[in-house]
Amino acid sequence: MTQQNHGNAHKFGMVIDLDKCTGCGSCMVACMSENNVPFKEDESNKKDSITWMRVYKLTNGKSFPDTDVCYLPRPCMHCGGKGDHGHSPCVSVCPATATDYDYGTGIVSQIYTRCFGCRYCMGACPYHARFFNWWDPKWPEGMEEYLSPDVSPRMRGVVEKCSFCFHRYQAAKDKAYLEERDTVAEEEYQTACTQACPSGAITFGDLNNPDHAVHQLVNPDPHHCGRPRNPKAFRLLERLETNPKVYYISEREWVRKAGDNYLDGEWEKAKMKKTKGHE
Amino acid sequence: MKVDRRSFLGLGLGAAAGVAVTPATWKLMDDSSIWTQNWPWTPVPPDGEVTFEDTVCTLCSGNCGISVRKINGRPVKIEGTTGHPVNDGGVCLHGISALQYLYDPSRVKSPMIKTDDTWKEVSWEKALAHAAEALGNIRKADNANAIACITDNDKGTVSGLFKRLTTVLGSNNYYTMDTMEKAWATTIDAVNGVKAHVGFDLKNSDLILSFGSGFIEGWGAPVYNFQVNARRKTHGIKLIQVEPRLSNTAAAADKWVPAKPGTEADLALAICGVLITKGLYNKKAIQADDPSFKAFAKMAQEKYSPARTARTTGIDVASIQNLAMAFADAEKPVAIAGRGKGDSAGSTREFAAVYALNCLAGNINAPGGFWLMDKDPAEVWPSIEMDAMATQGFARAKFVETDTVDSLMAKVTASAKSPVEALLVYNANPCYSLKNAKAVTEAVKKIPFVISFSSYMDETTQLADVVLPSHMFLERREDVSLTGPVPLDITALTRPMVSPLFDTRHPGDSVLSLAAAMEGSVAASFPWESYDACLEAVKAPVWKALSEKGSVVKEPVSLVKKIERMDFSLLLNDTAVVAAEGDEATYPLVLMPVDNIRLTGEIAASPFAVKTVSDKVLKGTDSFIEINPETADQLRLSQGDEVTLTTPVGSAIVKVNLFDGIMPGVLAMAHGLGHTMAENPYVGGKGVNVNALVGPVMDAISGLDAAWGIRAKISRV
Amino acid sequence: MDSALIPKGANRCPFPVFATGIAVVGVVLLWGVYAMGLCWIKGLNQTNMNDYYGFALWIWADLAVIAIGGGAFFTGLLKYVLGIDELKNIINLAVVIGFICYSSALLILAIDIGQPLRGWFIFWHANVHSMLTEVAFCLSLYFSVLTIEFIPLILENRQVDKVPFFHNLSHNMHTAMAVFAATGAFLSCFHQGSLGGVAGVLYGRPFAFREGLLIWPWTFFLFTWSAAAYGPCFTLLVAKMVEGITRKKLIKDNVIHLLAKISGWMITTYIVAKIIDTIYWIAVTAPSLGFSVMDFYTDNAFYGIWILFAEIVLGGIVPAVILITKKYRENSKMLLLAIILGVLGVCLNRWVMVLQVMAVPVMSFDTWALYIPSWQEVATTILPVAYGIILLALAYRYLPMFPQEKELSTEK
Amino acid sequence: MSELEEKTENGSTDSLEMGVSEEQKAEGDSGIGAGVLFFIAAFAVCFLSGWLLFPNLLYSKKEQPFNFNHALHVEEMGGCDSCHYFREDGSFAGVPKLAQCVDCHAEVMGDTEDEAVFVAEYVEKEKEVPWLIYSEQPDCVFFSHSAHVVGAQMDCVSCHGHIGESTTMKPYEENRITGYSRDIWGKNIWGFKKNSWDRMKMDDCAECHEKETGSKGACFQCHK
Known part of the structure; x- marks a missing residue:
């Protein structure tokens, strides 16, 4: 399967323009609403709050009035893993194959009915993109009426995470099959967060398709597992070789630097190298 | 044969071996895990045909176009309408959460009457009769002007109906809540002497x-x-x-x-x-x-x-x-x-x-640039009938000169006996959203009879005597005019996306039935059979376009043609400077309420929205104040410390959040917390309402509330 | 009252005293069972674990008991495979401890998973790439082996042994024990290793991640080695404790010293490897991922560099030196100190490899996550200890666990 | 304690031991015999109930609201897709809704008792028929009919069997533990099947996928 599908495989990914993001939280709520994410009375313990899409607030660490703030939305990165072979940090550790890497789409699945709740995948994920259902999901009386049938509600004791709204791909494919088309158009498959973002900061599409906006925005380097060639783009924790499919763009240097860990002086060196490389 | 433990051993082993070679064990093992995959208490949303229906969100003055995704007619998701002039497909977190407002546990599910501090669900007839009787008595006592009405704004037919009702009852005490649009309009009026609606291109x-x-x-x-x-x-x-x-x-x-x-x-x-x-x-x-x-x-x-x-x-x-x-x-x-x-x-x-x-x-x-728009409401209202009681009442002086609820409440507070004898509240929650909310609450308590038309058991409704609950916006048809300062002139029609969940009514219909219950000239002033009929009649000039397309977008917008004068002499007036209340010696710091996009004001935020709120704004039930690390150092405070925040208006216990991005000496606290709805623990009972800590400051020119902050001090608990 | 069950010639306390002791520990056990029940019925919300701390206190306990239970496989290996016959005098104890530790580990795993009824998916839908799958398979297989190793000892109970069938079974099993011991040692090497691998393969967690050999990170080998090294320390510690409580000498000193010496040399080699691993990690692995070593030990209220010092020096070098030096080893106080430090050292290592891994932030804008277990977690973690004490007490009372006991008591 | 221990040891252990031993010996012979007997009896009972009783206990039987004659409808209407159609968005409509049936059955058109019930109880009362769906998959499953029927050109029979030829509706059997229709696991309690439509478990999907596409497919192909 792996080999077979590599030729015409899609690689769905996301590009988030951090200069456009205002931290408004639409993406978070669009995601919760689209994916039947439950909520509890108290959600202020963020270490125990299911937010497939979470917006982090980053500060540049400088004091008044040189302070700067940037919001960074963090969905599941759908890592390709080392060498982009599909051994994502989480997929490779799941003992029961409850999460797998789809070589046809590059999407990391999570199957709630297979998961038995060992939470090893959560420990493996450096992005904290995975959430455990510590509680039975519960909606106030009558509110379960708004639940969508496209995403199955999770039961207590299993892990869940962002699926790049895979059900929307399923629906788009359904339509394509009926219309006897082979492909799904770029606009036919968009995630709920992309669609909702009032700033248009999120772009979603096939990174392998040069016609798609995501490809054009970051210009992924196929020889380096999709590393962005756009100097303003970066991926979170690039150095861990998790090879995420979520890219960020920012004009602000401190933001790009915050995307990874650097020893003292390393960033400056890396920057020099990068500029040289682009000359 | 003697039955001993070996017999039991045999029995046990035999049973185990017997079961092992049947399908039972294996099937049960499989089925028990399948059972966990289908726990009966985990909901299974029913599948069906997907449809989309468009309406307009009225949670704020932005009036975004929203598309409701439905499964077999059941709304499941709210998305932005692509191509809509206001939001072109985008949508804010509150709009997306609108279905949570629909199923909000604090919805008022039927008309209610409060007697001796306990609520009782009653029929519409009974509630209306009760309200009509109270209003009738005030009118009969030749005191019709003691009936006051508060709505969010005066745009659209529903507000029009409330204003009309207030008038025909015999009162000129109709007030709208303060907004910046109101402040802009006053400013433009003062400078240019024109009535205009502000828009920024x-x-x-x-x-x-x-x-x-x-x-x-x-x-x-x-x-x-x-x-x-x-x-x-x-x-x-x-x-x-x-x-x-x-x-x-x-x-x-x-x-x-x-x-x-x-x-x-x-x-x-x-x-x-x-x-x-x-x-x-x-x-x-x-x-x-x-x-x-x-x-x-x-x-x-x-x-x-x-x-x-x-x-x-x-x-x-x-x-x-x-x-x-x-x-x-x-x-x-x-x-x-x-x-x-x-x-x-x-x-x-x-x-x-x-x-x-x-x-x-x-x-x-x-x-x-800065546009002064001339918006025609395109409404035709039939003439009203005023009986003697109404004419007499309406001729009296308005309680306060300016159209501000703050002043009205201040008047009530200042009087031994409330001059307002009955208060009608629609789409407003003054007990929460006005400054010095505690004083406002006390004032409302002084008013003998309060009728709330709210869909929710909000802070003001909790103090009401009668609730005539309204459909929430997804359940009703209504015209809405864009009031936000955008260079657009749009009148849109909200459409019911779902049949009403509870025994509520369209607020327009509530006004009509209340008027009908009042009989006489009051009833006669509302000649429509239903709100729908009223809407169609009043909006007749644009009804065709409105009902067919769902909105009337005036393009290009009409701008105020002629600006005769431009007089900034009001700025020469020194008294217009708005200072923070409180003396610097006692209160060395300045507290500023700040708005947070993820929280709302009047209506409490949805559970989803509250979920997105940072743990540096709200943690458990604690609100935070932002403070510069330098100021915190001087006060020997560190992150997360619990402090008492005191202002001339009130005090509260809050936690400290160090933030480099705030000016030393200034404290900031988020608006939108501290709602009290007990029925909705997902949003109620969390944090402190900053409006309870800041008092209103009446603007010397407009009389509107101009407070931007207040002096404050903090001390460790 | 129960004297008919007590090994011949063994001296045991009166039944009421024994029963009282068991009852006291039993109360603790019941408390643990209650907490366990809560976790099963109400779910893992009974714990203070969260999405950052998906693995917490009892997984540490799990890893720790497996490490200190490593005495069973290693002593078995020494006795049955390498033929160090003196160790037959302590092997029974090692096996019982192993059995307790491994059954506890399995129980903890059954409580830890969010969907216990789906636990068998790990076997049925196994992902062969996962270290945890390897752990589950080897752990359950080795537990079966331990049970087989434990059975002959049970069969040696005075009453059971009288049944000819059981007597013969026991005898036959004894003769085949070398095979089981060898199998056990093999399986043990793997699951101890794969438990080490659990943390070491986390390439998204620079604190835990280690390079390695083929698919196995260095932690794989370090865990196996450390279990073999420190496991006997725990066996010795339990022996000393049993001796202390019963106020009897049960194992001859030469046996103790022999095992201590072997353990000492194992610890020595292990700690050398661990130091090399740590230096490589500090100098190469972590910096290549953008971390300097102090990033892992600063900016938080608990995890300081002291923990690395405690693990390597106090829990490694000190016991190693004591145990390999004849003079120190044969000084009973020094010996006791060494085995206690050893046991603590290996437990600390497991703590670091589970809990600190979860605590260290990886994204530059993330924060340290510290956590305090709930009482349910504490009770559930203590549950195996209580269970272990009871099982050990029963085994000591009714089974001929210490072959030298009789001889030693006559000597006295 | 050690004093007490010593007392016990020097006490009556020996004599006690003798007693017990004698008694046990006496029991021994008959005990084993009884044990074997009990073993056989228990084995037989459990074996038989596991095979015969268990499958019956596991499933509850439910009748459909009224009988539906597929054969008759196929004859009148044509192929399956005349009632079980695709919506424009590619989704599959499944069991027809009342509105669809009413197109023909606004009034009673035949003379069967079932149709009379249908018209009286459902059409006139505008109530959806609560059909029990034999092939209902659990919530976690996303099954694309268009991928199979249009994409892979499969016929309905491959998965649903010859239901189109049936004249009566068999009782719906529901697994009491899982709530699944028995058709998912299959009639055979071991889950053995003869025909491709005898079972509808994931393994059956995977088997066909492996054969036809060379891979079982990624999880998200069929899960949601």
Whole structure:
């Protein structure tokens, strides 16, 4: 399967323009609403709050009035893993194959009915993109009426995470099959967060398709597992070789630097190298 | 045969072996795991046909177009309508959460009457009769003017019906809640002597100079502005934010100018002064020899010289001059005001100063500028009938001169016996959203009879005597006019997306049935069979387009044709300076309420929205105050410390959040927490309502509430 | 009352005293069972674990008991495979401890998973790439082996042994024990290793991640080695404790010293490897991922560099030196100190490899996550201890666990 | 304690031991015999109930609201897709809704008792028929009919069997533990199947996928 599908495989990914993001939280709520994410009375313990899409607030660490703030939305990165072979940090550790890497789409699945709740995948994920259902999901009386049938509600004791709204791909494919088309158009498959973002900061599409906006925005380097060639783009924790499919763009240097860990002086060196490389 | 333990051993082993070679064990093992995959208490949403239906969101004044995704007619998701002039597919977190408002546990599910502090669900007939009787008694006592009515604004037919009801009952005490639009309108009226609706053509501007507006934090039409903000990167629109705190807008801005709190007007005037001195204003737009302009110019140049203003604002002279130069150099600059989301009014002096900047730039009614729009409500109302009681009541003086609920409440507070004997409240929650909310609550308690038309058991409704619950917006058809400061003139029609869940009514129908219950001239003034009939009749001029297309978009918008005068003499008035209440010696710090896009005001935020709120704004049931680490150091406070925050108005226990982006000496606290709805523990009972800590300051010019903060002190608990 | 069950010639306390002791520990056990029940019925919300701390206190306990239970496989290996016959005098104890530790580990795993009824998916839908799958398979297989190793000892109970069938079974099993011991040692090497691998393969967690050999990170080998090294320490510690409580000498000193010496040399080699691993990690692995070593030990209220010092010096070098030096080893106080430090050292290592891994932030804008277990977690973690004490007490009372006991008591 | 221990040891252990031992010996012979007997008895009972009783206990039987004659409808209407159609968005409509049936059955058109019930109880009362769906998959499954029917050109029979030829509706059997229709696991309690439509478990999907596409497919192909 792996080999077979590599030729015409899609690689769905996301590009988030951090200069456009205002931290408004639409993406978070669009995601919760689209994916039947439950909520509890108290959600202020963020270490125990299911937010497939979470917006982090980053500060540049400088004091008044040189302070700067940037919001960074963090969905599941759908890592390709080392060498982009599909051994994502989480997929490779799941003992029961409850999460797998789809070589046809590059999407990391999570199957709630297979998961038995060992939470090893959560420990493996450096992005904290995975959430455990510590509680039975519960909606106030009558509110379960708004639940969508496209995403199955999770039961207590299993892990869940962002699926790049895979059900929307399923629906788009359904339509394509009926219309006897082979492909799904770029606009036919968009995630709920992309669609909702009032700033248009999120772009979603096939990174392998040069016609798609995501490809054009970051210009992924196929020889380096999709590393962005756009100097303003970066991926979170690039150095861990998790090879995420979520890219960020920012004009602000401190933001790009915050995307990874650097020893003292390393960033400056890396920057020099990068500029040289682009000359 | 003797039965001993070996027999039992045999029995056990035999049973085990017997079961092992049947399918039972294996099937049961499989089935038990399948059982966990289908726990009966985990909901299974029914599948079906997907459809989309469009309506308009009325949670704020932005009026975004929303598309409701339905499964077999059951709404499951809210998305932005692609191509809608306000939001073009985008949608804010509150709009997306609208279905949570539909199923909100604090919805009032049927009419209710309160007797001896306990609520009782009653029939509509009974509730209406009860309300009609109370109102009738006041009228019979020749005191019709003691009936007051509060609505959110005076736009649209439902507000029109409330205003009409108040009038025909015999009262001129109809009030609307303060907003920045109201403040802008007053300012424009004072300066130009025209009635206009303000719109900013930000999309086509190239420099936005914002004086404390939460431009991307819910100001005006939030999604519209998000999209303007996103255009900045591609269209080279610069944003400069004047504000003492690094808000999200300030963070997104090209330049952040942290002026001391409350000195925004000074800075704007100083910039005016520099522009005038350097002759960098639009000569065509300004008649330089006009005596009133001369007086204004003199004041701006002298009293607000960069040197003097540098001291007041904390912004150095060079920066002030650079700001002025940037404004002058821009081709299409625009200055905006209206603090935070603009949910409250503000200082007329501040609005006027900012307006003066726009006038100097000559951008009034220009592309990319400041538009004075002439919006025709396109409504035809039949004449009213007033009986003797009504005529007599209406002839009396209004309780307070200005149209502000603050003043009304202050009047009630000040009087031994409430002059208001009955209060009708629709789409407003003064007990929560007005400043000094505790005093307002006490005032409302003094009013003998309160009728709430709310869909929710909010703070004001909790104090009511009768609730005539309304459908929430997804359950009703209603015309809505865009009131946010966007350069658009749209009247839209909301449509029922779902049949009403509870025994509620359309507020328009509630007014009609209340009027019918009053009989006589009151009933006669409402000749329609139903609200729907009323809507169609009143909106007759645009009904065809409205009902067919769902909205009437006037394009191009009509602008105020002629501006006869431009008089900024109101700025010469020193008393217009709005200072923070409290003396500096007792209260060394300044507390500013700040708006947070993820929280709402009047109606509490949804569970989803509250879930997104940072744990540095709300943790458990604790609110946080932002404080500069330097100030915290002086007070020996560190992150998470519990402190008592005291202002001249009240005090609360809050936690400390160190934030480098706030000016030393200033405290910031988020609006929108501290709702009390017990029925909705997902949002109620969390944090502190900052409105309970800040008192209103009546603007010397407009009479609207102009408070932007209050002096405060903190001490460790 | 129960004297008919007590090994012949063994001296045991009166039944009421014994029963009282068991009852006291039983109360603790019941408390643990109650907490366990809560976790099963109400779910893992009974714990203070969260999405950052998906693995917490009892997984540490799990890893720790497996490490210190490593005495069983290693002593078995020494006795049955390498033929160090003196160790037959302590092998029974090692096996019982192993059995207790491994059954506890399995129980903890059954409580730890969010969907216990789906636990068998790990076997049925196994992902062969996962270290946890390897752990589950080897752990359950080795537990079966331990049960087989434990059975002959049970069969030696005075009453059971009288049944000819059981007597013969026991005898036959004894003769085949070398095979089981060898199998056990093999399986043990793997699951101890794969438990080490659990943390070491986390390439998204620079604090835990280690390079390695083929698919196995260095932690794989370090865990196996450390279990072999420190396991006997725990066996010795339990022996000393049993001796202390019963106020009897049960194992001859030469046996103790022999095992201590072997353990000492194992610890020595292990700690050398661990130091090399740590230096490589500090100098190469972590910096290549953008971390300097102090990033892992600063900016938080608990995890300081002291923990690395405690693990390597106090829990490694000190016991190693004591145990390999004849003079120190044969000084009973020094010996006791060494085995206690050893046991603590290996437990600390497991703590670091589970809990500190979860605590260290990886994204530059993330924060340290510290956590305090709930009482349910504490009770559930204590549950195996109580269970272990009871099982050990029963085994000691009714089974001929210490072959030298009789001889030693006559000597006295 | 050690004093007490010593007392016990020097006490009556020996004599006690003798007693017990004698007694046990006496029991021993008959005990084993009884054990074997009990073993056989228990084995037989459990074996038989596991095979015969268990499958019956596991499933509850439910009748459909009224009988539906597929054969008759196929004859009148044509192929399956005349009632079980695709919506424009590519989704599969499944069991027809009342509105669809009413197109023909606004009034009674035949003379069967079932139709009379249908018209009286459902059409006139505008109530959806609560059909029990034999092939209902659990919530976690996303099954694309268009991928199979249009994409892979499969016929309905491959998965649903010859239901189109049936004249009566068999009782719906529901697994009491899982709530699944028995058709998912299959009639055979071991889950053995003869025909491709005898079972509808994931393994059956995977088997066909492996054969036809060379891979079982990624999880998200069929899960949601």
